[in-house]
Each structure stands twice: as structure tokens, then as C-alpha cells.
Amino acid sequence: MSAVGTSTAAYDLVHDGTAMLGRQLRRMRNNPGLLILTQTMPITMLLFFGYVFGSALAMPGEQYRSFLLPGLLVATAANGIMTGMFQAAQDTHRGVTDRLRTLPVSRAAVPLGQSVADVVVTAAGTVPLLLVGLAVGWRVEGSAAGAVTAVGLLLLFRFATTWVGIFLGLLTRNEEAAGQLGGATFILPLLSNAYIPAEGLPGWLRTVAEWNPISAVTTALRDLFGNAPVPQGAAWPVAHPVAGSLTWCALLLAVFVPLAVHRYAHGER
Template sequence: MTGRQLRRIRNSPGLAVLTQMMPINMLLFFGYVFGSAIAMPGREYRAFLVPGLLAATAAGGLMTGMFQAAADTHRGVTDRFRSLPVSRAAVPLGQAVADLLVTSVGTVPLLLVGLAVGWRIEGSALAAAGAVGLLLLFRFACTCAGIFLGLLTRSEDAAGQLGASSFVLPLLSDAYIPTDQLPGWLRTLAEWNPISAVTTALRDLFGNAPVPHGAAWPVAHPVAGALAWSLVLIAVFLPPAVRRYGRGE
């Protein structure tokens, strides 16, 4: 099932390239167009932005998983797979693992462009490796959530509309801007957004910014918060996705 998903991506190289180019374009656009208008005392905005874009890209697994699962269901592919003598977990896990492999490769160009525009890894190599592992775990968790929602919608059109609306999630986090100047209720909402915990954890592990004081628990303890959010998403969405696929609802 993982190989099938990888061949599917290989047969649509244009879509894969466009998907990987989006965060790079956003880095250049936000970094150079908005960067001069956003005050970051003592910090370079592009260095602040790169971990946020990495976390936002990982959250994009929600949209990718949703659309691919809905497309297979709508076209009857999952019905054919369901008739095969394979584990019911093979198809959802195969999709999630293939997406994880593609994301691992696709993250490299974004990191290289980030280095080119001034971002640096200022922490230890071990902490940086932990940041990458945490990022991939969050991507896997978001993909699992997307697969369940895709099986739930059973429609490419509905999945496309719902997936497109997920673009607002990084905007309601600290991926692009600091949250300490937001109104109280909006700051609370942003700090309890899983993307905020992952973004803050990446900045901490890469050595790009200190952990903010007085923030909500997931942001005040970002590594633990990011791990907790990822494991919660996997526990909440992966077993129901496997059950829903197996029952063919």
C-alpha cells in the first residue's frame, strides 16, 4: 500500500512539485514582503518564520490525507482494496507512511532555502534531529486525521472544500507572527492550537527563540506539548479511520 501511494505521487510529478514549492514561495513572500513591516526586537523575521512554515507544512498533511482518502473512496478504489485478503490497517497506514516519506524528502529544499535567506540552526545537532523527528511525527498525526475525515466525507469535492479551509489553522497560531500582542481570547485560542506548540518546539530545539513566558501550557512546555498533541491526534483519528475503512461506511 505504501508503494502504491508512492507510485501515485510519481505519476503526478507536477502536483508534487507545486505542493513542495508552496512553502518556499510563502517563505520568500512573507520573509521579504511582510518581513520589513513586522517588528521582531532582537530577532530576524525570516529566522523566526522558517520553523513556523515547517510546522504549517506538516499540518498540511490534514488536507493531503483527506483528499487522497476521499478520492479513493469516491472512485471505488477502497472497495476493491477491501475485498483483498490484507490487514484493514494496511491501506490507511500505507497512505500515511507514503506521505511521511514524501514529506521527509520535500522538507530538504525548504530547509536549504531557509539557510539561504538567513535562518540558522543555533542549537545542538541532537536537538535539531529531535526537531525534525517531532516535525515528522506531527505530519503523520495530521495525515491520520485527514484520512479519517476523507473516509467520513466520501466526496472529493467536499474534501477539497474542507481541506482548503484548513489553510486558516496556521494563521490562528504563532507560525507567522508572535502571539503575545494578540487580544486575550485570541491569544488563548492561538496558544492551544497544536501548530503553536510544534512551532515553538522547533524554534526552541533549533535555538532560534526562547520559550515564551506566561503562555498556555502547550506553548510554555513546547516539546511536551507538541508530543502530546501528536499522540492525541493519532489516538483519536487512526483507530476510527481503520474501523471506518474496514466497515466500508
């Protein structure tokens, strides 16, 4: 492809992607109930887990809540699979995707707009969770640069998981099936170190937890925020959490962006 053709394709992607971003944001604004639920659920979990589970663990209450908050942030980011899947399946099921395919719109623009809008909403929803975390004892104990890096890594992970959900939603093509499958993703944070340290798990289960991408990102946030040290003797993604998180994000994007764009462009073919 010539430089002019590449430049034109990039311009079309940015222009059309911005339009699709606006569509997704308006769509979320018109469904405030779902938006409120997804934003308040992590706060509810922080308060419930922080005070109920915290009393049953060896860590003191505030220390456990500081340990828990990064895990909840990452578990919320992993919900990009569920939201991406449901929205893509809803558009497909209702014929919106077929109508968009008939328009002179860049084929990558629609899923790109959806994923970027999801990251914008996630970034806004992170603020109240962090404020509640501060109220219950969580603090940034590391550097400001580390905290900024942690937030950036969190949003990158959300961006990657949203692409996974978009592909699965285009694959299922059914709102009900996407809702049921999306609900099953709730188990993913439970098979990680998001809520409890993985060191105390049985051997095989600890291996599963440490190779779960959620564990790598959670450990990276705890380390960057200064809330907990990197555990010794862990699997590579957890022992090198920032590198492991970036590797997982790059792998998810490399696999699911082309799959989602191809599925959107060609439908069931």
C-alpha cells in the first residue's frame, strides 16, 4: 500500500472511530441504570470484602483493604470482557451491525470506538472507587510516577479485555447467550490473587492463579502503588509483574483485535 493510501486509511479510521466513540458514549448515557450498577458494584465489593473478609485473614483490616483495592480495580477492568461481549452481541442481534456494514465506514472503526468508549467510562468510574478506597484506609505509598503508571496499565488491560469481549459478542450474536457467558467471567478474578494472596493456594491452583493475567496486573498495581511487595518464588508473570502485564496485554491485543475486526467486517463468513 502506498504512503498516500496508508495515510488515507489512517485518517478514515480516526475520523470514523471518533464518530463511533461518540455513538457509544451516547448509548451509555441513555442507559444510566447499567452504568450506575457497573460503577457502584466495585465499591460495594470493597466495603463488603474489606470488612468481612478482612476480619478473617491474618492481615490487619486497613492493610487488607490496601491489598484488596488494586485487585478490585483489576477485576473491574477484566469485566471489559463482559461489557464488550454484551454490547457487541446486542448490536449484532438487533441488526445494528448489519446496518453499519452497509455504510462507508472503516471496518475497524466500530469495534475501536466501542473499546475506546469503554476505557473512557472505566477511567471515570475508577475515580469514585479510589476515593472510597482512600476513605477506608488505602494510600498510594509509592511514587507519583508509579501511581500514574499503574493507572495507565489498568486502562491498557481494560482496553485489551474489551477486544476479547467484542470478538466473543460478535461470535455469539445473541444477547441472552452473551449475558450468560459474560456472567461466567465473574470466576476469573476468583482464580487469581485479586482477593487473597496466591501463596496459600494448593500447588496446582496456585499455578493457575499466577498464570492468570489478572494476577500479573494486580501484582503490578500493588507494587506500583506501594501497597504490597512482589511475592518471591512466583511464576514469571507475577515475579515480573509490569513486564508480565504488558506481555499479556500485547498478546490479547495481537490475537483478538484482528479476530474482532475480521469478524465485524465479514460477519458469519
